[in-house]
Amino acid sequence: MSKHRMHLSLPKASLASLSTSDFLWRPLGEPSSFHTKLSPRAEEMGAVPDENLELIRLAALTYLVDRTAPRPGRGWARELELVVPVFDPDRWAPIVDRVAATLAFLTGDVWEVSFVAKRSAARRKLQRDIEPAERVSLFSGGADSLCGLLASLNADVVPHLVSHWDWTIVGGAQDRVVGVINGIVEAHLTRDVIRIGRQRKQIGSNHTFPSEPTSRSRSLLFIALGLAAASVRGAELWVPENGFASLNLPLARERRGALSTRTTHPWLLDELQALVAAVGIQATIRNPFEQMTKGEMFRQIASDYGADDSAAVLSSTHSCARSGANYEGFNPGMHCGVCFGCLVRRAAFIASGVEDGTTYIEDSLRAKPRKRSTWLRNRREDVAAVEYRAKRPYEIADVLAASLPARVDPDDALALANRGAAELARVTIPS
Structure with missing residues (x-):
């Protein structure tokens, strides 16, 4: 199990031996292990309560470790230990096992978490007006x-x-x-x-x-x-x-x-x-949309704001999970059109009747079949999964295996799942 700590300060002499397992978070103006304009006391967001600061430190360390610790081969799961600096470790002691279980549910890894008392630099006084909001x-x-x-x-x-x-x-x-x-x-x-x-x-x-x-x-x-x-x-x-x-x-x-x-x-x-x-x-x-498909959400926005404005603003959003995977001739921020995020997006536009103004790499390559075939060869996993589900509606057993809380009615969840799958089935990606 690899161990990872967040430090809020370190002696200057120890910086030369700081490993890539740990992360140093210091006030603005002092170098840290990660890019941020947020201080360890988050003064930039206002007078953030101590318990919220502790949660941010836990979440930030989890995220940094998640992006740093390579996943093993086929097994995927990693064994990771976090040491989180907080004001009051006793506040977290009763729920430490539940925190680890929640991280495991979220990432699929094995986690151990401990909280240690460590105060950061005193809160700085920043002139910021906090905008009220309900x-x-x-x-x-x-x-x-x-x-x-x-x-x-x-x-x-x-x-x-x-x-x-x-x-x-x-x-x-x-x-x-x-x-x-x-x-x-x-x-x-x-x-x-x-x-x-x-x-x-x-x-x-x-x-x-x-x-x-x-x-x-x-x-x-x-x-x-x-x-x-x-x-x-x-x-x-x-x-x-x-x-x-x-x-x-x-x-x-x-x-x-x-x-x-x-x-x-x-x-x-x-x-x-x-x-x-x-x-x-x-x-x-x-989550205000817990009982709606993406297509139903788009349809509601079109009803509230009109077809033209809805098309313009929805098309300006970003859904692609593979952006940044450079492909010759295309902007790295362009939607691929074939990842799960893109497929659900395309399905929502079709189901809602809202015009999709998004440019997809997959569409752009249709005029070049050979080039498209090469590009698509290693990108069809999500498309194949959608095609599989289009032929096989979800069953109640799928819902019962989904670890849903007791407040969620299984029949309602099943109906939602099959409405979402039906939207996806309307997207066609030629081989």
Whole structure:
């Protein structure tokens, strides 16, 4: 089991031997092991309560380790130990095993977690006016988070937005969507934009960090940041994602789930709600689209905002899980069109009747069959899984195996899953 610590300070003499297993997080102006403009006390977000700061540190360390510790071959699961600096370890002691189990559910790894008393530098006094809001909504630049924002605005609620990015393409997509929104709605939008992304080399020792491309734990960090903003404002937190993806039932028998992460799985959100309440965080976590498919969400937005504006703003969002995988002649931020995220996106546009203005690499290559065939050869896994599911509706046994909380009616979940699968079946990707 590999051990990983977060340090809030270190003697200068020890920096030269700092390994890539550990991460140093220091106040702004002092080098850290990762890129961020957020201090360990998160003064940039306001007067964040201690328990929220502790959750951010746990989530940040989990995410950094998740992106650094390479997964083994076929087994995938890693054995990882975290040492998290907190103000009050006793606050976390009663739930430490549940925290580890929650991380395991989220990432598929084996985790051990310990909390140690460690105070960071004193809180700095920053001149920041905290914008009041009754709701905080996560805003990723994706279509689901956009639907959450638009649904709030349609109900005359202007949420404060929280965005996380560690990659330029994601940050650019978020800014682009906000720009389009500002052109169709009159609302003063406020947003915390937070970057937390590992450096290429360790500070001090200059050792190169290993790199792991999967990032199943990113949602925990995103939610922790959202809860901090919500706690500062006494607001609820919206974590918008379509209910079909939240269920994350396998598309094919050999797959663990349709998605590589269980970002908003009902059990996970319920367990996170219980865990944060146990340490004193009072904000309510809610997925407003838990019972809707993505196509149903798009249809609702079109009803509220009209076909043209809905098409423009939904098409500006980013859904691709494979962006950044450079392919000659195409922008690295372009949608591939064949990953699960792209397939659900395409299905939602078709099902809702909203015009899809997205440019997909797969579409762009149809005029070049030989080149397209070569490109598609190693990218058909998700397409094949969707084709498999189109011929085999989900059964109640699939739902009962999904670790859903007791509050979720299995028949309702089954109906939702098959509505989502039916939307996907309308997407055709020629061989």
